[in-house]
Amino acid sequence: MTQFRVRSRYRDGLVLAYEISVGSAPVSDVVPAGTFPVGAHMELDDHAVAPDLSRAVYAMPDHVTCIDRTGRRLWQLDFIPAAAPWPIVHSCCAYSLDGMIVWVFRPDATARGTGADQWLAVDAGTGRVMAQVDLCSAGHGGRHFAHPDGRHMLLNVGEGQDGSLIYRGRFENGRIELTEYPWPHRVLVDVAPGGRHFMTVDHDQHDAAFHAYPDGVVVARVTAESLGHDADGVFVEWVGGYLGDDTAVVTVIGEADDEEEWFERYIVDPRTGEVRGQMAPFSAEQYDFEPLGDGSWLTTADGHRLQRHAR
Numbered sequence: 001m002t003q004f005r006v007r008s009r010y011r012d013g014l015v016l017a018y019e020i021s022v023g024s025a026p027v028s029d030v031v032p033a034g035t036f037p038v039g040a041h042m043e044l045d046d047h048a049v050a051p052d053l054s055r056a057v058y059a060m061p062d063h064v065t066c067i068d069r070t071g072r073r074l075w076q077l078d079f080i081p082a083a084a085p086w087p088i089v090h091s092c093c094a095y096s097l098d099g100m101i102v103w104v105f106r107p108d109a110t111a112r113g114t115g116a117d118q119w120l121a122v123d124a125g126t127g128r129v130m131a132q133v134d135l136c137s138a139g140h141g142g143r144h145f146a147h148p149d150g151r152h153m154l155l156n157v158g159e160g161q162d163g164s165l166i167y168r169g170r171f172e173n174g175r176i177e178l179t180e181y182p183w184p185h186r187v188l189v190d191v192a193p194g195g196r197h198f199m200t201v202d203h204d205q206h207d208a209a210f211h212a213y214p215d216g217v218v219v220a221r222v223t224a225e226s227l228g229h230d231a232d233g234v235f236v237e238w239v240g241g242y243l244g245d246d247t248a249v250v251t252v253i254g255e256a257d258d259e260e261e262w263f264e265r266y267i268v269d270p271r272t273g274e275v276r277g278q279m280a281p282f283s284a285e286q287y288d289f290e291p292l293g294d295g296s297w298l299t300t301a302d303g304h305r306l307q308r309h310a311r
Contacts, residue, residue, distance in 0.1 A: 005293075006051055016035055017035070029305055030308050048102070051095060051097065057095070062082065063079055064076070064093055091104065091141075105157065107141065139157035147213075163185040165180065185204065189239065193244065198210075198211050220270060222266075233254055235253055239287050265281075283299040
């Protein structure tokens with residue numbers, strides 16, 4: 001039975017759904033498998049598509065809305081309006097791997113002045129809040145990572161210049177069982193396809209670290225120096241991830257003598273930190289890289305065409 005990974009993009013008022021087969025030969029362009037009309041000129045905080053491609057959710061500053069492929073609203077979860085406009089503060093949303101839960105991060109501490117950000121487990125069919133938990137963060141935004149075990153969701157909360165926090169959650173017995181990892185300055189970048197490891201980058205961009213899951217023990221580190229660069233002026237970027245359980249990509253950035261910025265990607269062994277070589281450039285933008293865990297990755301061409309590559 002063929003497995004698929006669902007990815008989404010937002011363009012020209014449409015949430016575009018991509019169903020990408022795992023382990024198949026890479027193709028030049030990836031064609032949307034479904035579209036969800038949101039509305040022209042809408043600026044979304046975040047969006048996600050259900051695993052069966054039947055519906056999508058999108059987050060705005062004061063609500064999360066679920067729609068079908070015609071754009072018909074299936075449900076909407078309204079929030080208390082923000083105390084003041086915060087253009088750098090964003091909610092985020094994601095489906096669980098089975099499509100039963102929509103996880104929602106709400107940056108209430110900054111946007112609403114309530115003292116605690118909120119993480120919600122929402123019934124994907126009805127929009128009912130099944131559980132909600134306070135977080136010890138004052139986030140500007142977040143990013144979800146569904147763990148391959150199908151039960152846990154990981155959440156990275158960025159606090160701007162104050163750092164970055166990482167949480168692990170599971171909806172169980174009517175509540176969210178919450179674990180906060182003990183690092184206030186690491187950014188979650190990716191989870192290994194087998195689920196036994198995850199990758200972070202230091203908030204100040206000193207190194208990339210590979211951790212055992214779930215305890216977070218560091219098994220390997222990679223720095224700019226270990227990649228052959230002078231540590232002065234070269235930084236590890238908050239982008240990269242797993243091409244496979246035994247292969248990961250680390251990105252570094254710097255500035256040339258003429259003040260032109262540059263970046264390079266390197267292939268490393270996440271179990272040992274061994275550097276296996278430099279990766280050929282497939283995009284002109286350092287953040288335009290999304291590994292799929294099956295040896296392939298996605299980039300964007302001409303500002304909108306999704307392309308798949310493999311080594």
